Amino acid sequence: xxxxxxxxxxxxxxxxxxxxxxxxxxxxxxxxxxxxxxxxxxxxxxxxxxxxxxxxxxxxxxxxxxxxxxxxxxxxxxxxxxxxxxxxxxxxxxxxxxxxxxxxx
Amino acid sequence: xxxxxxxxxxxxxxxxxxxxxxxxxxxxxxxxxxxxxxxxxxxxxxxxxxxxxxxxxxxxxxxxxxxxxxxxxxxxxxxxxxxxxxxxxxxxxxxxxxxxxxxxxxxxxxxxxxxxxxxxxxxxxxxxxxxxxxxxxxxxxx
Numbered sequence: 001x002x003x004x005x006x007x008x009x010x011x012x013x014x015x016x017x018x019x020x021x022x023x024x025x026x027x028x029x030x031x032x033x034x035x036x037x038x039x040x041x042x043x044x045x046x047x048x049x050x051x052x053x054x055x056x057x058x059x060x061x062x063x064x065x066x067x068x069x070x071x072x073x074x075x076x077x078x079x080x081x082x083x084x085x086x087x088x089x090x091x092x093x094x095x096x097x098x099x100x101x102x103x104x105x
Numbered sequence: 106x107x108x109x110x111x112x113x114x115x116x117x118x119x120x121x122x123x124x125x126x127x128x129x130x131x132x133x134x135x136x137x138x139x140x141x142x143x144x145x146x147x148x149x150x151x152x153x154x155x156x157x158x159x160x161x162x163x164x165x166x167x168x169x170x171x172x173x174x175x176x177x178x179x180x181x182x183x184x185x186x187x188x189x190x191x192x193x194x195x196x197x198x199x200x201x202x203x204x205x206x207x208x209x210x211x212x213x214x215x216x217x218x219x220x221x222x223x224x225x226x227x228x229x230x231x232x233x234x235x236x237x238x239x240x241x242x243x244x245x246x247x
Binding site: 058065073074 | 159182189207211
């Protein structure tokens with residue numbers, strides 16, 4: 001699962017930074033049928049979390065109500081230089097993760 | 106009835122067809138487990154019209170200082186007409202700095218979208234926004 005995560009490379013201490021997460025995923029609703037009429041199993045990213053130097057700053061439960069290639073944007077306070085770790089899992093148990101580092105002056 | 110009264114009544118009833126609903130979605134009320142969910146502090150921003158319900162941008166903001174003592178714990182999104190009413194739950198904390206979430210949702214038809222925010226002081230707030238969806242997100246085959 002490819003993901004595109006955008007955070008500023010550097011920030012001032014205490015600054016509120018924008019975090020944008022875009023994950024490539026079909027987000028199958030479980031209500032669609034394939035060409036031969038079989039129901040396509042639901043497969044959505046149901047959990048997404050963001051940890052900032054090991055501390056969870058954001059978490060989301062998603063469902064089939066979220067568009068394909070889920071996009072989530074949120075904010076966090078730039079606290080210390082370090083890493084933001086993103087982790088997500090879908091209904092099939094496929095996990096994905098991504099790391100981004102941030103410099104805090 | 107006089108013709109004038111009749112026409113005045115007709116004009117009044119046509120002006121705003123049932124779109125100005127201001128009550129909380131009963132499914133959305135469940136999250137508060139009986140606690141009152143008041144209108145205010147939360148703002149849901151949706152386009153007025155979406156050509157395609159498969160991807161509709163949504164923004165939810167909550168008025169909150171986002172400090173350790175007073176912050177938004179979670180934001181819950183509900184749809185009136187989707188088969189899965191609870192579209193997403195977002196969990197924030199004082200580390201968020203700003204209580205704002207942007208995402209894209211699927212909507213099965215014209216409806217109201219409700220956002221409920223749970224605050225650290227135990228209160229619940231909501232806001233709803235109406236949207237007209239020309240083409241619903243895929244439920245039926247086409």
